[in-house]
Amino acid sequence: MGTAKIALALIVAFFFQSCADLDEDPTQSQLAPGQFSSLEDFNLGVTGVYGKLRTAAQWTTFNVFGWAGDDMTTHKALNKAPFREYDQMNVSGDNPRSLSNWNDVFSMIRAVNTVIESAEGMNVTDQDGYNRLLGESYFLRGTLFLHMSRIHGRIPLPLTSVPDFDIALASQEEVYVQIEKDLLLAESLLPEIYPGVEQGAPRPNKGSAQAILSRLYMNWAGFPLKDNAKYTDAASVAKKVIDNHSAHGFELLSDLNNLWKVENRFNKESVWTIAYNNPANLGNRKYGILGYPSDVEGGWSETFAEVRFFEDFPEGPRKEATYRTDLDWKNFKDQVQPVFTKIAGPLGDLPSQWSTDRNDFYMRYAEVLLNYAEASGRSGNNGADAWEALNKIRRRAAGKPHNIPDPSIDVTSGNLAELAFTERKWEFAGEYLRYNDLVRMERVEEALNDSARTPLDPNIPIANPVLGSLSTDNYYAPIPQIEIDLNPNLDPNN
Structure with missing residues (x-):
């Protein structure tokens, strides 16, 4: 040897x-x-x-590949070079x-x-x-x-x-x-539900396994194998979770604003939760001040929102829950980028420190619903249940009760798969998931080329242009x- x-x-x-x-x-x-x-x-x-x-x-x-997506970016300098390599599609061995x-x-x-x-x-x-x-x-x-x-x-x-x-x-x-x-x-x-644990399956149940299976099949059906039969499998296993969501303890939260609050670190929307305990020195070090520039809250300038993605994001309650729109980000001195609520925390919720009690929602029930809608559409099954799965997400995004049909929000015709794919873009912004969606659908070039990422505001440059x-x-x-x-x-x- x-x-x-x-x-x-x-x-x-x-x-x-x-x-x-x-x-x-x-x-x-x-x-x-x-x-x-x-x-x-x-x-x-x-x-x-x-x-x-x-x-x-x-x-x-742990989520380093997330920076390759068109939804998030990192600092243009400082000690963020390893993240910038992903951000700029130029990752070295x-x-x-x-x-x-x-x-x-x-x-x-x-x-x-x-x-x-x-x-x-x-x-x-x-x-x-x-x-x-x-x-x-x-x-x-x-x-x-x-x-x-x-x-x-x-x-x-x-x-x-x-x-x-x-x-x-x-x-x-x-x-x-x-x-x-x-x-x-x-x-x-x-088991249907793991005994003696908090909400959000910090120890997985049968539905957690089925949810991750749906994620697997979505990848299997896309690039590089492109086995379209797996869309049927993805829809089938996601439907199992949906049909038994109450037994597994899963449900959408009514208000997206509440999802990111520390007090809701254990909640029904997470189908598998990685739990932390900051007082016991087992804190989560991905949130809080990592989402601010250095001139705001003593930020560590690690995880920012892409400007163009923010500009394109549909206005409404979901945008308000995704970004800290209370901040005058265009006048930041360190780096001109919007701030994710999902990273920095809602106003006044996360302390100005680098280690927090925030849990990780490794996969949310919202993804199960959108997996079902998209996979159903791509496998040729545009049934009412698949449209309803999509519309639950659309209603909540608009600030409406997700379980009550609303003709002003609901869609029941068109390309279900593409509507669901676009819904994922906005629903999971800043959650390190977007790039994988671009890969499986071979849309990296479409999303990351200069024209797609250039801010609409001509005074703002792309922080980290693609090099690879x-x-x-x-x-x-x-x-x-x-x-x-x-x-x-x-x-x-x-």
């Missing part, structure tokens, strides 16, 4: 020895290899993975944020593999409890694989706790098949070069 591979082996060994430190209570987790002797051990193993997830997801690095995220997520996947193996063959009296934890483990692995595939496209698929130093990249289809397998297992094992290619061969971020150096099988050109 070469020196580099020996070093990697030592890193893996250290991970298994030290990962217990990543849980809420360092004495209450178990990720070391070995057979679990009780469901308590099994539960501690799973919560140990959540400790790692929180440690990784608390940073913007040495991007430190890519490497950090790669290491974090694959260490979580190895941890899940250890938990699954340690739970094999257990003799238990509480079969439901065992199934729940096993389903949760497969949910975590499938969701993490999907998270990485949306960033890098083809990825390796480690399925055991034993490191494979020569593992190769899987094909895109193999990646999706494995994610589907994990999530279907999770769906079969998880907008063609399909530049849609995904490269595998970190140091990983390829350690294992040439991860080079997509091999």
Whole structure:
């Protein structure tokens, strides 16, 4: 074994020895290899993975690919170069944020593999409890694989706790098949609702697994595989969630303004929540002052709204809930960009600090509804239920009750798929989701070319003009070069 591979082996060994430190209570987790002797051990193993997830997801690095979308941008200078590379479609193999995220997520996947193996063959009296934890483990692995595939496209698929130093990249289809397998297992094992947890499924239920499956199938149906049959699957599984949303504890919040308030950090709209606890030094470090320029609230100038996207955004209650329109952003001295309410927080809600109690709504029920509407349209099923799913989002965006039909808002004809796709553009602005939509529909060039991003106000320049290619061969971020150096099988050109 070469020196580099020996070093990697030592890193893996250290991970298994030290990962217990990543849980809420360092004495209450178990990720070391070995057979679990009780469901308590099994539960501690799973919560140990959540400790790692929180440690990784608390940073913007976890969502670094979001900057490639036309909805958000970063500072034009300062220490934001790794984010600017994504913002400008010019990501290098040495991007430190890519490497950090790669290491974090694959260490979580190895941890899940250890938990699954340690739970094999257990003799238990509480079969439901065992199934729940096993389903949760497969949910975590499938969701993490999907998270990485949306960033890098083809990825390796480690399925055991034993490191494979020569593992190769899987094909895109193999990646999706494995994610589907994990999530279907999770769906079969998880309960309708996880007992004893807050709203928003901070520990997933059956509906959470089905929701992520709908996201998988939307990607599978689009670029690069373009398997149109998966739109039928996406619509079918999203409909399962919709039909049983009450049993899973899911529902749209009535007022978008309330969705982003700290007091509603656990709410019914999130179909899977990554929870934080700032007083316990387990805060979320993606929000608050990171969304302000330096001359406002002592901002850290990391996550801004794109000017043209803001200018094009339809006026109304949803725009008011998405952006801090109370701020005179055109007169900012540091950088002239609008501020996201979703990042900086509603007026007076988030303190002027970099670590907060805000939870992450990894996927919202709104996305399930729009997945159903768009996938139905693209698979040729323009039924009344699909239009209703779209109209629920449109009504709330207009400040109307989402469950009450409103002829002044509702649409019942036209291109359902494209109407739903456009609705996603506005609904999820600033949530690190837009770029993936552009990729799956091959609309990166359409959205990111200079004319599409140039502000309507001629006095405002594009903060970070695109430097890289907008063609399909530049849609995904490269595998970190140091990983390829350690294992040439991860080079997509091999």
